[in-house]
Amino acid sequence: MKCDVVVIGAGPGGSMAAKKAAEEGLDVVLLEKRQEIGEPVRCAEGISIKSELKELIKPEPNWISTEIKGARLCSPNGDNVFMAGNDRGDEGGYILERKNFDRGLALQAARAGAKVLVKTRATGLIRKDGMPCTVSAICQGKTLRIDAPLVIGADGVESKTARWAGIDTRLNLKDIMVCAQFLVFDSTIDQECCEFFFGNKMAPGGYIWIFPKANSLANVGIGIQGSQSSSGEPIKLLEKFMKGKMPKAKILQMVAGGIPTSGPIKTTTSDGIMLVGDAAHQSDPLTGGGIINAMKAGVMAGKVAGKSVSSGDVSAAALKEYEEIWRSSIGKEIEKRYHAKKFFLNLTDEDLNNLTRSLHGHNGSRIVTRDLLKLLFNLNPKMLWNLRNLFF
Numbered sequence: 001m002k003c004d005v006v007v008i009g010a011g012p013g014g015s016m017a018a019k020k021a022a023e024e025g026l027d028v029v030l031l032e033k034r035q036e037i038g039e040p041v042r043c044a045e046g047i048s049i050k051s052e053l054k055e056l057i058k059p060e061p062n063w064i065s066t067e068i069k070g071a072r073l074c075s076p077n078g079d080n081v082f083m084a085g086n087d088r089g090d091e092g093g094y095i096l097e098r099k100n101f102d103r104g105l106a107l108q109a110a111r112a113g114a115k116v117l118v119k120t121r122a123t124g125l126i127r128k129d130g131m132p133c134t135v136s137a138i139c140q141g142k143t144l145r146i147d148a149p150l151v152i153g154a155d156g157v158e159s160k161t162a163r164w165a166g167i168d169t170r171l172n173l174k175d176i177m178v179c180a181q182f183l184v185f186d187s188t189i190d191q192e193c194c195e196f197f198f199g200n201k202m203a204p205g206g207y208i209w210i211f212p213k214a215n216s217l218a219n220v221g222i223g224i225q226g227s228q229s230s231s232g233e234p235i236k237l238l239e240k241f242m243k244g245k246m247p248k249a250k251i252l253q254m255v256a257g258g259i260p261t262s263g264p265i266k267t268t269t270s271d272g273i274m275l276v277g278d279a280a281h282q283s284d285p286l287t288g289g290g291i292i293n294a295m296k297a298g299v300m301a302g303k304v305a306g307k308s309v310s311s312g313d314v315s316a317a318a319l320k321e322y323e324e325i326w327r328s329s330i331g332k333e334i335e336k337r338y339h340a341k342k343f344f345l346n347l348t349d350e351d352l353n354n355l356t357r358s359l360h361g362h363n364g365s366r367i368v369t370r371d372l373l374k375l376l377f378n379l380n381p382k383m384l385w386n387l388r389n390l391f392f
């Protein structure tokens, strides 16, 4: 097979990259190792700001499981504060139906002209004169070779593309969030509000979430810092939490996974290669959310692919443009939030209680999560003094 660009991985990052590259007039092949795009779902499926998604793509009704009016933050002593929507005329967020969402994005890539191959695992990269020229893959049990001058690695946190390209994406244990999640049925779940629970014993270096879905379902999960986790620890902690908080919940599914929280890595490009999404560690180091950043990076990579393939120059120097655009946009925020993460990791439970208490006068105020850090800083300048560089 021959094409202009091979995209490895049909998650949100890969499908958006394939769509954009196809719209730029390139001949695109999108590879997905799973036989069904989007399944199994290893995600809490939350998007905190609706408009961020809408700016990237028009959501189809079946991509949305439920709409969320706000979030409740719960501190270790049981105190809590509710944050409602934001002041941009765009209230709350979505809990997606990721199996439909991921499939929908791949369909849009296909509509734009990309060829989608499922049950096709990329297995290696062959070079000619130092430049990648062929992706080898196993397609439904058969060996496949696809000649292409450019490869976009969107193969998630365990990216092999990065390794083949010689890009170091190894994660230090302190920079990975180790997660476990149950899909549960519980008729007592608040259907309009996401809940976050903090506490160093409850979720060391992370948090527990309850994200409601339609029909009294919810994603109930935990993410803890890799360096504070031992084997089976996330599940044990999650089960303990559920026993106390939702004793009647019925578990229908369980997933485990990791999220890179390292902040921007040194490079995400090399000759003939661009990395996007979790493969490039573009998820939010503070919350672990990565859907929107992966999509944004995918669009940027697709655009640069169009330019570089058309001009016949896919060298690392030509692909630097991708590096520059994502670092000057989402990269800046990722960098900031990495510093915030490091700071919050050192807070005691007492500190967390105090921060929650400080928000009380602002109950119901229209703040969006991304503005929360600034509000917390303004309310607690002494405690959060080390974060001042993030805002000023």
Ligand SMILES: Cc1cc2nc3c(=O)[nH]c(=O)nc-3n(C[C@H](O)[C@H](O)[C@H](O)COP(=O)(O)OP(=O)(O)OC[C@H]3O[C@@H](n4cnc5c(N)ncnc54)[C@H](O)[C@@H]3O)c2cc1C
Residues within 6 Å of the ligand: 008, 009, 010, 011, 012, 013, 014, 031, 032, 033, 034, 038, 042, 043, 044, 045, 046, 047, 120, 121, 122, 123, 154, 155, 156, 157, 160, 179, 180, 181, 221, 256, 257, 258, 259, 276, 277, 278, 279, 283, 288, 289, 290, 291, 292, 294
């Ligand atoms: C438990 C958990 C909860 C989360 N909750 C949220 C949340 O609520 N909100 C949020 O924004 N983010 C959340 N995230 C993070 C989010 O899921 C990721 O950041 C996002 O999916 C990244 O998109 P991506 O396209 O980069 O990678 P992925 O979605 O991981 O897609 C990578 C794709 O590549 C495919 N692939 C891998 N290797 C190969 C290969 N060799 N050949 C072909 N295909 C390959 C995989 O099968 C996969 O489909 C969560 C993550 C976890 C683990």
